[in-house]
Amino acid sequence: MAKTGRRPGPTETRAHILAAARAQFGAHGYDGATIRGIAGEAGVNPSLVHHFFGSKDQVFAAALDFPVDPGALVATILAGPRAQVGERLLRMFLALWGAPEPSKAFLALIRSVSTNEQAADLLRQFLERAVLGRVTEALGxxxxxxxxxxxxxxxxxxxxxxxxxxxxxxxPDEELIAVVAPVLQHYLEG
Amino acid sequence: MAKTGRRPGPTETRAHILAAARAQFGAHGYDGATIRGIAGEAGVNPSLVHHFFGSKDQVFAAALDFPVDPGALVATILAGPRAQVGERLLRMFLALWGAPEPSKAFLALIRSVSTNEQAADLLRQFLERAVLGRVTEALGxxxxxxxxxxxxxxxxxxxxxxxxxxxxxxxPDEELIAVVAPVLQHYLEG
Structure with missing residues (x-):
């Protein structure tokens, strides 16, 4: 096919950045990878990475196909009474698993971390740094x-x-919530 | 190599029965498979299947490389005060995961059920019929x-x-037990 010489569209650029992000996170881990390094590998300006994804956490969540933005998770947790955090978390979790796209992404994630050491390692770093760090800080x-x-x-x-x-x-979700939410809340109350 | 014509030893017979069991459970499910059918597929007398493994549950646990005999699980649960069932279960679980062979078998099981529908289906039937059925009956x-x-x-x-x-x-196990055992116990108390 003839080379058209056209510039890549936004969808291609986004995919290109995600591929670079996976390579950089894979090579340097969650802490070692930088927006600058990802942009360098993708051959784009770092501001473009920010434009498409936002923070490093968000690039990482997208690269891992992690179905929840850690920022949205923390916002959900804080958006209501402390005594109902367990229930809100569980409702969010069930809603994500009940929706076709996030549930597919979660399933793929469970499969890849169960069979691939590197994927497990990246998910571990992400959960420790981006998700649990924020949640434990927000809730003490x-x-x-x-x-x-x-x-x-x-x-x-x-x-x-x-x-x-x-x-x-x-x-049904409500039956599960009645049984499980108090247990999650117990973990938060200590 | 020359064909020796010798009769297969116990290790080979055991492996042969397990292969037949996997085929029969795969084809007929947990409920449909029988000791007689497994023996038939393996070309041995049903009493030999009983001799090597005991009950259908036990053949199934061995065929699935499930690291716990459901009978031993129930015995552990019942061997002590009701108020400490959660802790006893957790201790058994941590001991199994802390031992090299069972932990390998558990890991392999997690990998196969995460990636293989049929393995997930068999494990589901086993847990529903052999494990949870007995435990819920024993504990009400x-x-x-x-x-x-x-x-x-x-x-x-x-x-x-x-x-x-x-x-x-x-x-450390003890720190985890202090945090998690009360939660497990809560599920048992209602």
Whole structure:
């Protein structure tokens, strides 16, 4: 095919930056990678990376196909009474898993971290730095409790959506919330 | 190599029965498969299947490389005060994941159910029929609570041993038990 010489459109540029981000995060880890390094690898100006994605956390979430923006997660947690954080977290989690696109991304993430050490390593860094760091800071919850809570959510996903064990797989959201939300809240109350 | 014509030894017979069991469980599901059918596929007498493995549950656990015998699980649960079932379950779980062979088997199981629909389906049937059925019967706990408890254990495994998020990954068993056992117990108390 003839080379057209046209400039890449925004969709291509975005995909190009994401590929560069995956390479940079893979090579340097979450802490070592920089917006500047990602922009360099993609051959674009760093301001373009900011324009498309925002912060490093957000580039990372997009590169990992992580279905939640850590900023939105923290906003959800803080948007209401402290005594209902567990319930709000669980509702957000069930809504994401109930929606076609995020649930596909979560499934892909579970598959890749279960079978690929590097993917597990990147997800670990992301959860430790971007998600749990922010959540524990916002709520003043000990880190071990916050990771235990996260572990419970991960396990719910495995049992409800991946292995689909009954009655957890088919229980209506409200029934599940009644049983599980108090447990999540317990982790936050200490 | 010359054909020796010798009869297969016990190790080979055992492996042969397991292969037949995987084929029969795969083709007929947990409920449909029978010791007789497995013996037929393996070309051995059904009593030999009983001799090597015991019950259908136990053949299934071995075929799936499930690291816990459901009978031993129930025995552990019942071997002590009801108020400490959560702690006993968690201790057993941590001991299994802390031992080289069972932990490898658990990891392989998580990988196969995350990526393989049929493996997920078999594990689901096994958990529903053989494990949760017995545990809920032994304890009189509603099934939804028992599956939520199981989900929490699965999530702990994912976060502590697969993704290895800190501080959950390195927390000493006793510290983890202090935080998590009361939550498991809560699911059992209702």
């Amino acid at each position: 919850v000990p880190r071990l409790r916050a990771t235990a809570l996260a572990a419970h959510l991960v396990g719910l996903a495995m049992v409800r959506y991946v292995v689909r064990v009954e009655p957890l797989a088919s229980a | 706990v509603p099934r939804l609570r028992a599956t939520a408890l199981a989900a929490h254990l699965v999530g702990l495994a994912m976060v502590r041993y697969v993704v290895r998020v800190e501080p959950l990954a390195s927390a």
